[in-house]
Amino acid sequence: MSIAGTFTNWLKSTKVGLQDQVKKFQNRDFLDAVVAGCALVAAADGSIDSSEKQKMAAYIGRSEELKVFNMNDVIARFNHFVSGFEFDHGVGKMEALKVIGKYKNNSDAARIVVSVCCAIGAADGHFDEQEKSVVREICAVVNLNPAEFQL
Structure with a gap:
């Protein structure tokens, strides 16, 4: 099986039950x-344009997990x-990683955050390398092995 196929299968299996797991940490x-x-x-690419905002809003609106x-x-x-990203990309990134780091x-809870990030990265059908790199950084902040998420 290809790496993409393996990742797709992992993503599908991870999504099962994710909503119930998120409910445990609803705060x-x-x-x-x-x-x-x-x-x-x-x-992940250094800016958030309107199409990315629309993708995020669409994903959040239809996401069973959220x-x-x-x-x-x-x-x-x-x-x-x-x-925060629009003000200063570096500052926005540090603020976001600090918030995520509370779950190290x-x-x-950290696995759920990373799983949702993977699902969002793949929401458009293409989980690109820049997005994967950001999720690897998130894994490092919360002390998780990126390989656990096929990264």
């Missing part, structure tokens, strides 16, 4: 970590993190 800090990860993946959160809260927090000692 503001976890919402921030998930949405910060979404913003990091969207900004339906446990109030959509207005999700969008407000996403816009908060995006504004909670591997269950």
Whole structure:
């Protein structure tokens, strides 16, 4: 099986039950970590353009995993993190990684954040190398092995 096929199979199997796992951690800090990860993946190429914002909004709107959160809260927090990237990419990235880093000692929650980031990276059918690189950085921040996520 090809690497892409293996990754696709992993992504499908990971998505099963992810919503129930997200419900266990349904709180503001976890919402921030998930949405910060979404913003990091969207900004992987150095900027977040309108098509990336639309992709993120569409994914969030149809995502079974994120339906446990109030959509207005999700969008407000996403816009908060995006504004950090728009102000200064490096500062926005550090803020997002700091929020995600709160879960470095909670591997269950960290795995969910990384899994959602992988799903967002692949939402357009192409999980490109820049997006994978950002998710690898997230893995490093939360002390997870990127290989666990086929990265």
